[in-house]
Amino acid sequence: MYLHGTSRINRQGHLEIGGCDTVELAKRFGTPLYVMDEEMIRERMRSFVKACREQTDFAFRVAYASKAFNTLAMCRVVEEEGLMLDVVSEGELVTALAAGFPAERIYFHGNNKSKGEIKRAISAGIGWFVVDNFVELELLQQVANSLGQVARILLRVSPGIEAHTHSYIQTGQEDSKFGFDLASGQAFEAARLSKKMKGVQFEGLHCHIGSQIFETEAFTLAIGKMARLAEQCEQAGYPISILNVGGGFGIRYSADDKPLAVEEVIQAIAETVKREFRFAAHQPEIWVEPGRAVVGEAGTTLYTVGTVKKVPGIRKYVAVDGGMTDNLRPALYQAKYEALLANRATETETEVVSIAGKCCESGDMLIWDIALPKVKQGDILAVGCTGAYNYSMASNYNRLPRPAVIFVNKGEADIVVERETLEDVIAHDRIPMRLQKQMVSEA
Ligand SMILES: *Cc1c(COP(=O)(O)O)cnc(C)c1O
Numbered sequence: 280m281y282l283h284g285t286s287r288i289n290r291q292g293h294l295e296i297g298g299c300d301t302v303e304l305a306k307r308f309g310t311p312l313y314v315m316d317e318e319m320i321r322e323r324m325r326s327f328v329k330a331c332r333e334q335t336d337f338a339f340r341v342a343y344a345s346k347a348f349n350t351l352a353m354c355r356v357v358e359e360e361g362l363m364l365d366v367v368s369e370g371e372l373v374t375a376l377a378a379g380f381p382a383e384r385i386y387f388h389g390n391n392k393s394k395g396e397i398k399r400a401i402s403a404g405i406g407w408f409v410v411d412n413f414v415e416l417e418l419l420q421q422v423a424n425s426l427g428q429v430a431r432i433l434l435r436v437s438p439g440i441e442a443h444t445h446s447y448i449q450t451g452q453e454d455s456k457f458g459f460d461l462a463s464g465q466a467f468e469a470a471r472l473s474k475k476m477k478g479v480q481f482e483g484l485h486c487h488i489g490s491q492i493f494e495t496e497a498f499t500l501a502i503g504k505m506a507r508l509a510e511q512c513e514q515a516g517y518p519i520s521i522l523n524v525g526g527g528f529g530i531r532y533s534a535d536d537k538p539l540a541v542e543e544v545i546q547a548i549a550e551t552v553k554r555e556f557r558f559a560a561h562q563p564e565i566w567v568e569p570g571r572a573v574v575g576e577a578g579t580t581l582y583t584v585g586t587v588k589k590v591p592g593i594r595k596y597v598a599v600d601g602g603m604t605d606n607l608r609p610a611l612y613q614a615k616y617e618a619l620l621a622n623r624a625t626e627t628e629t630e631v632v633s634i635a636g637k638c639c640e641s642g643d644m645l646i647w648d649i650a651l652p653k654v655k656q657g658d659i660l661a662v663g664c665t666g667a668y669n670y671s672m673a674s675n676y677n678r679l680p681r682p683a684v685i686f687v688n689k690g691e692a693d694i695v696v697e698r699e700t701l702e703d704v705i706a707h708d709r710i711p712m713r714l715q716k717q718m719v720s721e722a
Contacts, residue, residue, distance in 0.1 A: 280616055280617040280619040280661065280664045280709075281531060281533075281534070281617060281663065281664075282663075283316070283319060283576040283577065283663065283664065284296070284318065284319025284322070284350065284576065284577055284651060285298065285314065285316050285318050285319060285529075286579070286663075287298050288377060288624045288625060289520060290484075290622060292574045292622075292625040292626070293622055293624060294579075294619060294621040294624050295338050296314055296316050296329070296491070296579055296687050296691065297316050297317060297318060297687030297688045297690070297691075297692070298312075298687070298689050298690035298691075299314075299583055299675055299691070299692045300705055301314065301579070301659065302621055303397055304581065304621045304685065304687070304692055305583065305621070305659045306694070306699070308565060308683050308685060308694070309326060309362075309683070309698060310425045310581050310582050310600055310601070310682075310685055311580055311581065311582050311599070311600055311601035311666065311682040312580065312661070312668050313578060313579075313580055313605070313666075313669065313682055313683070313684040313685070313696075314578070314579045314580070314581060314685055314692075315348075315574070315577055315578050315666055315684060315685065315686050315687070315695070316577040316578075316579075316666075316687060316688075317356065317577075317686045317687065317688040318420055318689070319361055319577040319690055320353075320356060320573060320574055320577045320603050321356065321359075322429065322496045322611070323569075323572065323573045323574075323577065323621045324341070324343070324356075324357070324360040324362055324573055325360065325574075327341045327362075327543075327545070327564055327569060327572075328341050328360070328361065328362070329575070330470055330541045330542045330544075330545040330546070331531045331545055331565075331567070331698035333481065333542070333545075334391075334545060334546065334549035335439045335562050335687055336404065336523045336549065336553060336562070336620070337549055337552065337553075337562060337564070337565050338528070338564040338565070339361055339493045339545070339549075339565050339567070340562070340564060340565075340566045341362050341363070341566075341567055341568075341569070341571055341696055342362055342363035342364060342365045342386070342566060342567070342568040343357045343363070343364055343365070343478055343568070343569070344365050344568045344570030345357075345364050345366055345367075345371050345375065345570075346365075346366075346367050346371065346570060346571060346668075346671060347570030347573070347574050347575070347666075347667040347671060348375065348450070348461050348570075348574045348578070348666055348670055348671050349366075349371050349374050349375075349595045349666075349671060350641060350667075350684065350695050351377060351378040351556060351671075352378075352379035352686060352693075352695035353574075353695070354374060354375045354379075354380045355378055355379075355380075355414070357380065357514065358359055358378070358379070358380050358381065358384075362384075363384045363385070363386065363406070363447065363566075363568075364384060364385045364386075365385070365386055365387075365409075365568050366385055366386075366387055366388070367387070367388045367389040367465070368389060368396065369393075369395065369396045369399055369400075369620060370398070371401055371582055372385065372387065372396070372403065372511055373397065373399075376403055382404040382405050382406070383401045383405070383406045384406060384541075385403075385406055385407060385679050386402050386405060386406050386407035386408065386433075387402075387405055387407070387408050387409065388409045388411075388435070389410075389411065390411040390412065390456055390457050390458075390564055391415075392408075392411075392415055392418075392419075394418060394422060394551075397418060397419055397422045397613070398422055398426070399421060401422060401426055401428050401430060401604075402552040406431065407430075407431045407433055407482070408430050408431070408433075408461065408479075408615070409432070409433045409434075409435050409477075409485045409523070410432045410433070410435065410469070410473070410597050411435045411457060411459075412458075412459065413459075413465075413472075415431045416432075416469060416473060416476070416479070416496050419479055420476040420477065420478035420479050421478070423478030423479060424477060424478040427477070428461050428476075428658055429478060429479065429480050429561055430478060430479050430480070431479075432473060432479050432481055433481060433482060433483045433484060433485040433521055433523055434458075434459055434463050434466060434469050434470060434473070434481070434484055434485065435457060435458035435459065435485045435486070435487075436458050436459055436460075436466045436484055436485065436486050436505060436508060437453060437455045437458035437459065437460050437461060437466075437486070438461050438486045438488065438501045438504040438505060438685045439453045439460075439461055439462055440486075440488045440497060440500050440501045441502065442503065442678075458485075458653075461504060461508060464473050464515070466508055467508060467511050467512065467515075467578065468722060470508075470512050470515075470517060471515065471517075474516075474517045474701050475654055476531065481517055481519075481565060482519065482520050482521050482522055483519040483521025483522055483523065483564075483699045484508060484512075484519055484521070484522055484523070485522075485523035485525065485526060485566075486501050486524060486525055487524075487525030487526060487568070488525060488527060489527050489556045490526070490527040490529075490570075490571065491527065491529045491530070491536075491571075491607075492512055492527045492528060492529050492540070493529040493536070493537060493538060493539060493545035493611040495539065495543065495544055495548075495664065497527075497599060498524060498544065498547060498551070499548075499551040501524065502522075502524060502548065502551045502552055502608040503527075503551070503555050503557075503607040504522075505522060506552075506555035506556055506558075507651050509522065509556065509559065509563070510559075510629055512515075513558065513559060513560070516555055518559065518560060519562055519563050520561070521563055521566060522552065522556075522562060522563040522565055523563070523565075523566035523567075523568065524548055524565065524566070524567055525567070525568055526567065526568040526569045526570050526571075526572070527569075528541070528544060528567075528569050528571075528573055529572075530572055530575040530576050530664065530667075531576065531615055531664070532575070532615055532617070532664045533615040533616065533617050533664075535615065536619070537655050538572075543552050545567070547566070548565060548691050550567065554562060555587060556589070558622055568667075570667055571666075571667035571668065572624065574666035575664055575665075575666045575667035575668075576663075576666065577666045577671060578664065578665040578666020578667065578670075579662065579664075579665060579666075580601065580606060580613065580662045580669065580682075581598065581621060581660070581661055581663070582599035582600055582601050582603060582659070582661075582662070583600050583657065583658075583659060583660075584598070584599055584656055584657060584658040584659075584660055585599065585600055585656060586596055586599045586636070586656065587632075587654060587656065588600045588654070594631075594632070594648075595630065595631075595632040595633070596632070596635045597632045597633070597651075598634075598636070598637055598656045599634060599635070599636065599637065599645070599660055600637060601637065601679070601682065602635070602636015602637050602638045602643045603636050603638050603640060603642070603643040603666075603674075603677065604636070604638060604673060604674050604676050604679045604681070605670070605681070605682050606636075606645060606662070606665055606669045606678065607642060607668075607669075607670060607672045607674070608645070608668060608669070608672070609642050609645055609672075610640070610642045610643060610644075611672075615646075616645060616662050616663065616664060616665070617646075617649070617659055617662070617663050617664070618645075618646055618649055618651070618661060618662045618663065619651070619658040619660075619661055619663075620634045620652055620654065620658050620659065620660060620661075621657055621660065621661040622653055622659045623652050623658065626652035627652060628650035628652055628663070629645075629651075629653050630649055630651065630652075630653055630654075631648050631649065631650050632648075632651055632654060633648055633649070634644065634646040634649065634660065634662075637677075637679075638676055638677050638679070639677060640676075647661060670684055670696070675699075675704055678704050678705075679704075680698060680699035680700060680701060680703060680704050681696075681698070681699045682696055682697035682698055682699075683696060683698035684709060691702060
C-alpha cells in the first residue's frame with residue numbers, strides 16, 4: 280500500500296498515521312475505524328491555495344466540496360485554512376453553520392434544492408447559489424423576493440465534455456441530470472432570464488466535468504466552451520465576474536492512478552482562462568472546488584480480520600468487520616483500493632487474497648486479488664485512501680452501526696464522529712399500536 284501523508288511504518292512494524300500507532304488506535308477505538316490524517320488534509324488545502332496564489336495574473340478562490348467528507352470538525356479545519364465551502368443539501372449546510380463556518384463563504388449546489396432549503400440558505404446569509412435549472416431559478420427568485428433579499432448566483436452549465444472516468448461519475452456530458460445545457464442554448468437563456476429577475480444577481484458560470492480526472496485537457500476543453508458562453512453573455516451586456524471550473528482532481532487510490540500535481544492543473548487552468556478570455560474587459564475570478572483531492576488520500580480505514588475461507592483452486596476470501604456499509608465505492612464504481620496488515624506491515628507478502636465485507640451481498644467485496652502476508656483472524660487490515668466518499672456514503676445496511684471517525688495529528692487521536700451504537704440503529708424505529716406485542720394481563 281502506498282503510504283500517503285504522515286503514514287509510515289514504525290519500529291514495531293506497525294502502520295503509524297499522524298504519529299499514532301494504528302494497532303493501538305484499533306484497540307482504543309474499535310474497528311471498523313476511519314482514521315483521518317489532519318496534517319495531510321491541511322497540507323492538501325494549502326497546496327491548492329499556494330498553487331492558486333502563484334498564478335498572480337488571477338484572483339483565485341478554493342472551495343472544499345464538502346460532500347466528500349463533511350463533519351463539524353472538518354468544517355472547522357476548512358474555515359481555519361481559509362477555504363470556501365460548497366454544500367449540496369440542507370444537512371451539509373446545517374453541519375457547516377453548526378460548526379460556526381461563516382455563511383458568506385458557503386455556496387449551494389444541487390439539482391433539486393427544495394423551497395425549504397433555499398429559504399434556510401438565504402436566511403442564513405450564504406454567499407452564492409449555483410443554479411442548476413429553470414425551475415430552481417424561478418423558485419429562487421420567488422423565495423429571495425419574499426424575503427426581501429437578492430441571491431447571488433452562478434449558473435451551472437453542462438458543457439458537453441466527458442472526463443475520462445467511469446460513466447457513473449461523469450457529469451459534464453450533454454445527457455446529464457446536472458446543469459443548463461450549453462449546446463442547445465439553454466445556458467445562455469438562463470443567463471438572459473436571470474438578468475431580468477429582481478431577486479437574483481447573475482455573477483458567473485460553473486461547470487464540473489467529472490471526477491478522478493488525470494489530464495489537464497478535460498479542464499482546458501471545458502474552459503474553452505465556457506469562455507464562448509461568457510463571451511456571448513458579455514456581448515449581451517452581462518459579463519461574468521466568476522468562473523467556477525469545478526473539482527474532480529484525481530488522486531492515487533492504487534498504483535494504476537497517476538494524479539497530476541496540483542500546481543500543474545492550476546497552471547493549466549490559469550493559462551487557458553487567460554487565453555480564452557482575451558475578449559473580456561475583466562478577467563473573471565477563477566474558483567476551483569476539490570473534494571477528494573483534499574481528503575481522499577488522508578483517510579485510512581482499519582478493520583479486524585474475521586473469517587478466512589479458501590475455495591480450493593480458486594481464491595482465498597478474507598472477511599473484515601465492515602464493507603460496503605463503510606465503503607460503498609467498490610460496489611458502486613468498481614473502485615480499486617490498496618491495503619496492508621497494520622500489525623505486520625514489514626512482513627513479506629506470501630499470498631494473494633480477496634477482501635470481503637460482512638454484508639449479505641456478493642458484490643460486497645472491498646479488494647480483489649491483493650498480495651498480503653499470510654492473513655490470520657484478528658489481524659488489523661488497513662485500507663488506504665478512504666477519506667473521500669466513504670464516511671459520507673456510509674449506510675446502516677444489515678443494520679450495521681456506522682464506524683467512528685478520528686482525526687490523528689502529531690501523536691494525538693480525537694474522535695470527530697462517535698461510533699454509532701445498536702441503540703442508535705433502532706432509535707428511529709416505531710412500532711404501530713396494532714403491531715405491539717400484547718401483554719397478557721394476569722387479572
Ligand atoms: C462532487 C463535486 C465536486 C468534487 O468532486 P471531487 O471529485 O471530490 O473533487 C466538485 N463540484 C461539484 C459540483 C461536485 O458535484
